[in-house]
Amino acid sequence: MALTLPHAVTAKAAATDAPFFEASWHDPESSATGYLVIDRLVRGLCSGGLRMRAGCTATEVRGLARGMTLKEAIHYEPGARYVPLGGAKGGIDFDPFDPAATGVLERYLAAMAPLIEQRWTMGEDFGVRQDAVDRAIEKIGLTSSVQAAHQVVADLDAANERMATAFGSDVDGVPLDELVGGFGVAEAALAAVRHRGMDPAATTAFIQGFGSMGGASARYLARAGVRIVGIADVHGVVANVAGLDVERLLLTRDRSGAIDRTQLRRTDRAEPGQRWLDIPADLLVPAATSYCIHADNQDRVQARVIAEAANMPITPEAEEALDARRVTVSPDFLANSATNAWWWWVLFGDIDGSPEQSFTKIADRIGALSDRMFDRADDEGITTRTAAFAMASERLAELTARFGNVTTPMP
Numbered sequence: 001m002a003l004t005l006p007h008a009v010t011a012k013a014a015a016t017d018a019p020f021f022e023a024s025w026h027d028p029e030s031s032a033t034g035y036l037v038i039d040r041l042v043r044g045l046c047s048g049g050l051r052m053r054a055g056c057t058a059t060e061v062r063g064l065a066r067g068m069t070l071k072e073a074i075h076y077e078p079g080a081r082y083v084p085l086g087g088a089k090g091g092i093d094f095d096p097f098d099p100a101a102t103g104v105l106e107r108y109l110a111a112m113a114p115l116i117e118q119r120w121t122m123g124e125d126f127g128v129r130q131d132a133v134d135r136a137i138e139k140i141g142l143t144s145s146v147q148a149a150h151q152v153v154a155d156l157d158a159a160n161e162r163m164a165t166a167f168g169s170d171v172d173g174v175p176l177d178e179l180v181g182g183f184g185v186a187e188a189a190l191a192a193v194r195h196r197g198m199d200p201a202a203t204t205a206f207i208q209g210f211g212s213m214g215g216a217s218a219r220y221l222a223r224a225g226v227r228i229v230g231i232a233d234v235h236g237v238v239a240n241v242a243g244l245d246v247e248r249l250l251l252t253r254d255r256s257g258a259i260d261r262t263q264l265r266r267t268d269r270a271e272p273g274q275r276w277l278d279i280p281a282d283l284l285v286p287a288a289t290s291y292c293i294h295a296d297n298q299d300r301v302q303a304r305v306i307a308e309a310a311n312m313p314i315t316p317e318a319e320e321a322l323d324a325r326r327v328t329v330s331p332d333f334l335a336n337s338a339t340n341a342w343w344w345w346v347l348f349g350d351i352d353g354s355p356e357q358s359f360t361k362i363a364d365r366i367g368a369l370s371d372r373m374f375d376r377a378d379d380e381g382i383t384t385r386t387a388a389f390a391m392a393s394e395r396l397a398e399l400t401a402r403f404g405n406v407t408t409p410m411p
Contacts, residue, residue: 004066019065020046020086024058025111032094032104036112038120039065040086040396043403045148047072047340049125050090050108050133052101053289057093060290064089064311068340070333070389073396074369075341081348082341084399085149088120096127106136113140121146123343126289126311129255130177149347159347166346166353173251174216176355177339182216182287182309183359184338184366188330189217189283189307190224191370192384196304196328198282201225206281206303208232209288211257213309213336215250217285222246230279232288233259237271239279244268277301286313293318301327308332323383331385333392334369338362 004017020041025034035058038046048068069087076084090112094104105128109116116122116137122145124130130145137145144150153159169176193203203226207218210233218228228246230239235258238244245265252260261270271279277300284301286292287309293301298318306322307330308314314322319329342351342358351357369391376387 019062022058022062023112025108027094027104027107029107030094030100030104032092032108034090034092034108034111035061036088036090036115036120037061037065038086038088038115039069040400041119041404042072042084042086042399043152044119045121045152046086046088046119047121047146047149047344048088048090049123050092050105050128051125052092052094052096052105052127054095055093056091058091060312061089061091064091064290067311067333069396070392071337071340073399074334074337074388074392075365076395076399078398081350082344083152083348083403084344084395085121088122089125090120090122092128102132102136105132106139109133109136110140113142116142116145117147118151119148121149146343146347149344153347155349159349162346162349162351162353164353166342166358169353169355171355172247174219176358178212179216179219180342180358180362181336181339182213182218183220184342184362185213185217185285185287185307185309185335186220186224187338187363187366188335188370189221189285189305190226191367191374192305192307192328192330193226193283195370195374198304203227203283204229204281205283205285206230206232206276206279208276208284208286208292209257209310210249210253210259211287213339214285214287215253215257217287217307217309218246219250221283221285226283229281230276231259232273232276233257234273235259235261236273237276237279238264238268239271240265240268242267283307286310289313291315293322295321298322303327306330307335309336311336319383319385329384330370330373331388334366334373334388338366341365 019039021038023036072084205226207214227243252263284303284306290312293314295317305328345351346353373388377384
Protein backbone atom coordinates (compact mmCIF):
# COMPACT_ATOMS: atom_id res chain seq x y z
CA MET A 1 0.00 0.00 0.00
CA ALA A 2 1.25 3.47 -0.88
CA LEU A 3 1.53 5.84 2.05
CA THR A 4 2.86 9.36 2.47
CA LEU A 5 5.31 10.09 5.28
CA PRO A 6 3.56 12.00 8.11
CA HIS A 7 5.60 15.22 7.81
CA ALA A 8 5.03 15.22 4.03
CA VAL A 9 1.23 14.93 4.19
CA THR A 10 -0.31 17.98 2.49
CA ALA A 11 -3.80 19.01 1.45
CA LYS A 12 -2.87 18.02 -2.12
CA ALA A 13 -1.58 14.61 -1.01
CA ALA A 14 -4.86 13.93 0.77
CA ALA A 15 -6.60 13.72 -2.61
CA THR A 16 -4.69 10.54 -3.54
CA ASP A 17 -3.71 9.27 -0.07
CA ALA A 18 -6.92 9.92 1.81
CA PRO A 19 -7.55 8.90 5.43
CA PHE A 20 -10.34 6.50 6.31
CA PHE A 21 -12.46 9.27 7.86
CA GLU A 22 -12.18 12.92 8.81
CA ALA A 23 -14.47 15.51 10.33
CA SER A 24 -14.39 19.23 11.09
CA TRP A 25 -16.05 20.81 14.11
CA HIS A 26 -16.95 24.46 14.69
CA ASP A 27 -17.52 25.52 18.29
CA PRO A 28 -20.84 27.36 18.63
CA GLU A 29 -19.57 29.36 21.63
CA SER A 30 -16.09 30.48 20.53
CA SER A 31 -13.82 30.89 17.53
CA ALA A 32 -12.40 27.36 17.97
CA THR A 33 -12.30 24.91 15.09
CA GLY A 34 -11.57 21.24 15.63
CA TYR A 35 -10.64 18.25 13.52
CA LEU A 36 -10.65 14.48 13.84
CA VAL A 37 -8.80 12.32 11.34
CA ILE A 38 -8.99 8.53 11.41
CA ASP A 39 -6.17 7.41 9.16
CA ARG A 40 -6.77 3.67 9.46
CA LEU A 41 -8.89 1.21 11.44
CA VAL A 42 -7.68 -2.18 12.63
CA ARG A 43 -10.37 -4.43 14.11
CA GLY A 44 -12.63 -1.38 13.80
CA LEU A 45 -10.45 0.65 16.22
CA CYS A 46 -7.95 3.49 16.07
CA SER A 47 -5.68 5.29 18.52
CA GLY A 48 -4.29 8.80 18.82
CA GLY A 49 -4.30 11.80 21.12
CA LEU A 50 -5.95 15.21 21.01
CA ARG A 51 -3.89 18.38 20.77
CA MET A 52 -4.89 22.02 21.19
CA ARG A 53 -2.91 24.95 19.90
CA ALA A 54 -3.63 28.22 18.15
CA GLY A 55 -3.05 27.64 14.45
CA CYS A 56 -3.68 23.89 14.39
CA THR A 57 -4.77 22.86 10.88
CA ALA A 58 -6.51 19.94 9.22
CA THR A 59 -3.33 19.15 7.28
CA GLU A 60 -1.34 18.99 10.52
CA VAL A 61 -3.87 16.59 12.04
CA ARG A 62 -3.78 14.40 8.93
CA GLY A 63 -0.02 14.11 9.26
CA LEU A 64 -0.25 13.33 12.95
CA ALA A 65 -2.88 10.66 12.29
CA ARG A 66 -0.61 9.03 9.72
CA GLY A 67 2.19 9.12 12.27
CA MET A 68 -0.05 7.27 14.72
CA THR A 69 -0.73 4.58 12.12
CA LEU A 70 3.02 4.07 11.82
CA LYS A 71 3.62 4.19 15.61
CA GLU A 72 1.03 1.50 16.11
CA ALA A 73 2.13 -0.72 13.23
CA ILE A 74 5.86 -0.62 13.96
CA HIS A 75 5.21 -2.34 17.30
CA TYR A 76 3.33 -5.29 15.82
CA GLU A 77 4.64 -8.52 17.36
CA PRO A 78 2.89 -11.68 16.12
CA GLY A 79 1.83 -13.68 19.15
CA ALA A 80 1.70 -10.70 21.52
CA ARG A 81 -1.53 -9.83 23.31
CA TYR A 82 -1.37 -6.25 22.02
CA VAL A 83 -2.58 -6.11 18.43
CA PRO A 84 -1.81 -2.59 17.16
CA LEU A 85 -4.78 -0.39 16.30
CA GLY A 86 -5.19 1.99 13.39
CA GLY A 87 -3.97 5.59 13.67
CA ALA A 88 -6.00 8.71 14.40
CA LYS A 89 -5.57 12.22 15.76
CA GLY A 90 -7.70 15.06 17.03
CA GLY A 91 -6.77 18.72 16.91
CA ILE A 92 -8.34 21.97 18.07
CA ASP A 93 -7.32 25.38 16.74
CA PHE A 94 -7.48 27.34 20.00
CA ASP A 95 -5.11 28.74 22.63
CA PRO A 96 -4.89 26.13 25.44
CA PHE A 97 -4.04 28.90 27.93
CA ASP A 98 -7.24 30.82 27.16
CA PRO A 99 -9.68 30.70 30.12
CA ALA A 100 -12.31 29.35 27.72
CA ALA A 101 -10.17 26.34 26.73
CA THR A 102 -11.81 23.94 29.20
CA GLY A 103 -15.25 24.61 27.76
CA VAL A 104 -13.92 24.25 24.23
CA LEU A 105 -12.39 20.87 25.11
CA GLU A 106 -15.63 19.63 26.68
CA ARG A 107 -17.76 20.66 23.70
CA TYR A 108 -15.34 19.09 21.22
CA LEU A 109 -15.34 15.79 23.11
CA ALA A 110 -19.15 15.86 23.39
CA ALA A 111 -19.36 16.24 19.62
CA MET A 112 -17.00 13.30 19.10
CA ALA A 113 -18.53 11.14 21.85
CA PRO A 114 -20.03 8.44 19.57
CA LEU A 115 -16.63 7.85 17.97
CA ILE A 116 -14.84 7.83 21.34
CA GLU A 117 -17.35 5.27 22.57
CA GLN A 118 -16.98 2.90 19.61
CA ARG A 119 -13.91 3.65 17.47
CA TRP A 120 -11.41 6.28 18.66
CA THR A 121 -9.21 5.61 21.71
CA MET A 122 -7.71 8.96 22.67
CA GLY A 123 -5.87 10.89 25.34
CA GLU A 124 -3.64 13.89 25.99
CA ASP A 125 -1.30 15.52 23.52
CA PHE A 126 0.30 18.93 23.06
CA GLY A 127 -1.76 21.56 24.91
CA VAL A 128 -4.16 19.03 26.48
CA ARG A 129 -3.62 17.24 29.80
CA GLN A 130 -5.01 13.80 30.53
CA ASP A 131 -6.68 14.90 33.76
CA ALA A 132 -8.65 17.52 31.79
CA VAL A 133 -9.65 14.85 29.27
CA ASP A 134 -10.74 12.51 32.07
CA ARG A 135 -12.90 15.18 33.71
CA ALA A 136 -14.54 16.06 30.41
CA ILE A 137 -15.11 12.39 29.51
CA GLU A 138 -16.91 11.83 32.81
CA LYS A 139 -18.96 15.00 32.35
CA ILE A 140 -20.28 13.90 28.95
CA GLY A 141 -21.26 10.49 30.26
CA LEU A 142 -18.51 8.25 28.91
CA THR A 143 -16.49 5.88 31.10
CA SER A 144 -12.99 6.29 29.66
CA SER A 145 -11.13 8.02 26.85
CA VAL A 146 -10.02 4.55 25.69
CA GLN A 147 -13.31 2.74 26.26
CA ALA A 148 -13.57 1.75 22.59
CA ALA A 149 -10.61 -0.61 23.12
CA HIS A 150 -12.40 -2.29 26.02
CA GLN A 151 -14.45 -4.15 23.40
CA VAL A 152 -11.41 -6.27 22.51
CA VAL A 153 -9.94 -6.75 26.01
CA ALA A 154 -10.41 -10.32 27.24
CA ASP A 155 -10.47 -9.59 31.01
CA LEU A 156 -11.32 -5.96 31.72
CA ASP A 157 -11.05 -6.31 35.52
CA ALA A 158 -7.49 -7.63 35.25
CA ALA A 159 -6.67 -4.91 32.72
CA ASN A 160 -7.96 -2.25 35.11
CA GLU A 161 -5.77 -3.65 37.88
CA ARG A 162 -2.70 -3.42 35.63
CA MET A 163 -3.64 0.13 34.64
CA ALA A 164 -4.04 1.07 38.31
CA THR A 165 -0.53 -0.24 38.96
CA ALA A 166 0.88 1.67 35.99
CA PHE A 167 -0.81 4.97 36.76
CA GLY A 168 -0.28 4.66 40.50
CA SER A 169 3.48 4.15 40.24
CA ASP A 170 5.99 6.88 41.04
CA VAL A 171 9.65 6.70 40.03
CA ASP A 172 11.96 9.00 41.98
CA GLY A 173 9.35 11.71 42.38
CA VAL A 174 7.73 11.56 38.94
CA PRO A 175 4.66 9.49 37.94
CA LEU A 176 5.53 6.53 35.73
CA ASP A 177 3.11 7.58 32.99
CA GLU A 178 5.02 10.88 32.61
CA LEU A 179 8.32 9.03 32.17
CA VAL A 180 7.74 6.17 29.75
CA GLY A 181 7.63 8.25 26.57
CA GLY A 182 10.77 10.21 27.31
CA PHE A 183 12.55 7.07 28.50
CA GLY A 184 11.85 5.62 25.06
CA VAL A 185 13.20 8.75 23.37
CA ALA A 186 16.36 8.49 25.48
CA GLU A 187 16.77 4.85 24.44
CA ALA A 188 16.32 5.81 20.76
CA ALA A 189 18.79 8.67 21.13
CA LEU A 190 21.37 6.45 22.80
CA ALA A 191 21.00 3.87 20.04
CA ALA A 192 21.66 6.62 17.48
CA VAL A 193 24.64 7.91 19.46
CA ARG A 194 26.15 4.45 19.59
CA HIS A 195 25.48 3.92 15.89
CA ARG A 196 27.50 7.06 15.16
CA GLY A 197 30.37 5.68 17.23
CA MET A 198 29.89 8.33 19.92
CA ASP A 199 30.46 7.71 23.63
CA PRO A 200 27.42 8.79 25.71
CA ALA A 201 29.76 9.96 28.48
CA ALA A 202 31.43 12.32 26.01
CA THR A 203 28.17 13.47 24.40
CA THR A 204 26.35 16.76 25.03
CA ALA A 205 22.61 17.28 24.48
CA PHE A 206 20.09 20.08 24.13
CA ILE A 207 16.43 19.44 24.96
CA GLN A 208 13.76 21.67 23.37
CA GLY A 209 10.72 21.37 25.62
CA PHE A 210 10.61 20.21 29.25
CA GLY A 211 7.16 18.65 29.62
CA SER A 212 6.69 14.93 30.12
CA MET A 213 8.56 13.95 26.95
CA GLY A 214 11.41 16.44 27.21
CA GLY A 215 11.77 16.12 30.96
CA ALA A 216 11.98 12.34 30.97
CA SER A 217 14.29 12.36 27.94
CA ALA A 218 16.64 14.68 29.81
CA ARG A 219 16.50 12.56 32.98
CA TYR A 220 17.37 9.28 31.32
CA LEU A 221 19.97 10.72 28.98
CA ALA A 222 21.66 12.32 31.98
CA ARG A 223 21.53 9.02 33.87
CA ALA A 224 23.25 7.37 30.89
CA GLY A 225 26.11 9.86 31.22
CA VAL A 226 25.07 12.41 28.57
CA ARG A 227 25.75 16.00 29.61
CA ILE A 228 22.61 18.15 29.22
CA VAL A 229 24.00 21.57 28.30
CA GLY A 230 20.74 23.34 27.49
CA ILE A 231 16.97 23.15 27.89
CA ALA A 232 14.31 25.32 26.27
CA ASP A 233 10.92 25.90 27.87
CA VAL A 234 8.07 28.34 27.31
CA HIS A 235 10.04 31.16 28.99
CA GLY A 236 13.34 30.79 27.12
CA VAL A 237 16.56 28.79 27.35
CA VAL A 238 18.69 27.74 30.31
CA ALA A 239 22.21 26.54 29.60
CA ASN A 240 25.46 25.48 31.19
CA VAL A 241 28.38 24.11 29.19
CA ALA A 242 29.39 22.04 32.23
CA GLY A 243 25.92 20.48 32.40
CA LEU A 244 22.61 21.40 34.05
CA ASP A 245 21.28 19.79 37.22
CA VAL A 246 18.50 17.98 35.35
CA GLU A 247 17.03 16.20 38.37
CA ARG A 248 16.67 19.40 40.35
CA LEU A 249 15.03 21.22 37.45
CA LEU A 250 12.77 18.25 36.69
CA LEU A 251 11.41 17.96 40.23
CA THR A 252 10.74 21.71 40.54
CA ARG A 253 9.20 22.45 37.10
CA ASP A 254 5.53 23.43 36.95
CA ARG A 255 2.70 21.45 35.35
CA SER A 256 3.29 23.06 31.96
CA GLY A 257 6.97 22.10 31.95
CA ALA A 258 8.27 25.57 32.83
CA ILE A 259 11.57 25.64 34.70
CA ASP A 260 11.69 27.44 38.04
CA ARG A 261 14.45 29.99 37.46
CA THR A 262 15.04 30.30 41.21
CA GLN A 263 16.45 26.76 41.07
CA LEU A 264 19.24 27.70 38.65
CA ARG A 265 22.78 27.58 39.99
CA ARG A 266 25.18 30.51 39.85
CA THR A 267 26.96 29.04 36.83
CA ASP A 268 23.76 28.41 34.87
CA ARG A 269 22.67 31.13 32.46
CA ALA A 270 19.35 32.19 30.96
CA GLU A 271 19.05 33.00 27.26
CA PRO A 272 16.19 34.21 25.04
CA GLY A 273 14.01 31.47 23.60
CA GLN A 274 14.98 32.20 20.00
CA ARG A 275 18.54 31.06 20.81
CA TRP A 276 17.56 27.42 21.27
CA LEU A 277 19.48 26.35 18.17
CA ASP A 278 22.55 28.39 19.09
CA ILE A 279 23.66 26.25 22.05
CA PRO A 280 26.33 23.79 20.79
CA ALA A 281 25.37 20.16 21.44
CA ASP A 282 26.07 16.78 19.84
CA LEU A 283 22.51 15.56 20.34
CA LEU A 284 19.32 17.57 19.79
CA VAL A 285 15.97 16.45 21.18
CA PRO A 286 13.06 18.55 19.85
CA ALA A 287 10.30 17.77 22.37
CA ALA A 288 7.77 20.53 21.85
CA THR A 289 6.12 21.73 18.64
CA SER A 290 5.74 20.39 15.11
CA TYR A 291 7.65 21.97 12.21
CA CYS A 292 10.17 23.70 14.52
CA ILE A 293 13.14 22.80 12.28
CA HIS A 294 12.52 24.06 8.78
CA ALA A 295 14.28 25.30 5.66
CA ASP A 296 14.97 28.71 7.18
CA ASN A 297 16.70 27.52 10.37
CA GLN A 298 18.08 24.05 9.63
CA ASP A 299 21.52 25.52 8.94
CA ARG A 300 21.69 26.52 12.64
CA VAL A 301 21.43 22.88 13.78
CA GLN A 302 24.83 21.93 15.21
CA ALA A 303 23.99 18.41 16.39
CA ARG A 304 25.21 15.19 14.81
CA VAL A 305 22.14 13.30 16.05
CA ILE A 306 18.48 14.33 16.39
CA ALA A 307 15.96 12.23 18.32
CA GLU A 308 12.41 13.37 17.62
CA ALA A 309 10.47 13.49 20.89
CA ALA A 310 7.91 15.81 19.30
CA ASN A 311 5.71 14.78 16.39
CA MET A 312 6.80 16.04 12.97
CA PRO A 313 9.42 18.54 14.28
CA ILE A 314 11.43 18.54 11.02
CA THR A 315 10.01 19.52 7.63
CA PRO A 316 10.97 17.43 4.58
CA GLU A 317 13.02 20.30 3.10
CA ALA A 318 15.00 20.70 6.31
CA GLU A 319 15.59 16.98 6.63
CA GLU A 320 16.98 16.77 3.11
CA ALA A 321 19.54 19.43 4.00
CA LEU A 322 20.35 17.75 7.33
CA ASP A 323 20.86 14.42 5.59
CA ALA A 324 23.29 16.07 3.19
CA ARG A 325 25.27 17.16 6.27
CA ARG A 326 25.15 13.58 7.64
CA VAL A 327 22.94 14.43 10.61
CA THR A 328 21.38 11.20 11.90
CA VAL A 329 17.66 11.44 12.69
CA SER A 330 15.72 8.98 14.83
CA PRO A 331 12.20 9.59 13.46
CA ASP A 332 9.22 10.41 15.64
CA PHE A 333 7.09 7.36 14.85
CA LEU A 334 9.86 5.18 16.28
CA ALA A 335 11.64 7.42 18.80
CA ASN A 336 8.57 8.73 20.62
CA SER A 337 6.33 5.69 20.21
CA ALA A 338 6.82 4.27 23.72
CA THR A 339 3.99 6.16 25.45
CA ASN A 340 1.39 4.76 23.08
CA ALA A 341 2.80 1.23 23.00
CA TRP A 342 3.26 1.14 26.79
CA TRP A 343 -0.39 2.00 27.36
CA TRP A 344 -1.51 -0.94 25.21
CA TRP A 345 1.10 -3.36 26.57
CA VAL A 346 -0.35 -2.71 30.01
CA LEU A 347 -4.02 -2.78 28.99
CA PHE A 348 -3.75 -5.98 26.96
CA GLY A 349 -1.44 -7.71 29.44
CA ASP A 350 1.98 -7.98 27.81
CA ILE A 351 3.41 -6.31 30.94
CA ASP A 352 2.02 -5.90 34.48
CA GLY A 353 2.29 -2.09 34.65
CA SER A 354 5.17 -2.04 37.13
CA PRO A 355 8.10 0.32 36.49
CA GLU A 356 10.47 -2.64 36.23
CA GLN A 357 8.55 -4.42 33.46
CA SER A 358 7.68 -1.12 31.78
CA PHE A 359 11.26 0.10 31.43
CA THR A 360 12.54 -3.33 30.41
CA LYS A 361 9.94 -3.72 27.66
CA ILE A 362 10.51 -0.20 26.32
CA ALA A 363 14.30 -0.56 26.30
CA ASP A 364 14.08 -3.93 24.53
CA ARG A 365 11.61 -2.78 21.86
CA ILE A 366 13.03 0.66 21.11
CA GLY A 367 16.55 -0.73 21.08
CA ALA A 368 15.69 -3.61 18.74
CA LEU A 369 13.67 -1.41 16.37
CA SER A 370 16.44 1.21 16.29
CA ASP A 371 19.08 -1.38 15.48
CA ARG A 372 16.95 -2.81 12.66
CA MET A 373 16.37 0.68 11.29
CA PHE A 374 20.09 1.53 11.26
CA ASP A 375 21.03 -1.81 9.71
CA ARG A 376 18.45 -1.37 6.96
CA ALA A 377 19.45 2.23 6.29
CA ASP A 378 23.10 1.22 6.00
CA ASP A 379 22.43 -1.88 3.89
CA GLU A 380 20.12 -0.14 1.43
CA GLY A 381 21.77 3.28 1.39
CA ILE A 382 18.62 5.08 2.53
CA THR A 383 17.77 7.52 5.31
CA THR A 384 16.78 6.31 8.74
CA ARG A 385 13.27 7.73 8.27
CA THR A 386 12.86 5.85 5.00
CA ALA A 387 14.07 2.65 6.66
CA ALA A 388 11.71 3.03 9.64
CA PHE A 389 8.87 3.93 7.28
CA ALA A 390 9.45 0.73 5.32
CA MET A 391 9.48 -1.31 8.53
CA ALA A 392 6.20 0.20 9.74
CA SER A 393 4.56 -0.09 6.31
CA GLU A 394 5.43 -3.77 6.08
CA ARG A 395 3.94 -4.44 9.49
CA LEU A 396 0.84 -2.44 8.58
CA ALA A 397 0.39 -4.64 5.52
CA GLU A 398 0.60 -7.73 7.77
CA LEU A 399 -1.95 -6.25 10.19
CA THR A 400 -4.29 -5.33 7.37
CA ALA A 401 -4.08 -8.77 5.79
CA ARG A 402 -4.74 -10.52 9.09
CA PHE A 403 -7.15 -8.20 10.91
CA GLY A 404 -8.52 -5.78 8.30
CA ASN A 405 -8.50 -1.98 8.38
CA VAL A 406 -12.20 -1.43 7.87
CA THR A 407 -15.00 -1.34 10.36
CA THR A 408 -15.80 -4.74 11.80
CA PRO A 409 -18.92 -5.67 13.76
CA MET A 410 -18.66 -4.98 17.46
CA PRO A 411 -20.17 -7.20 20.16
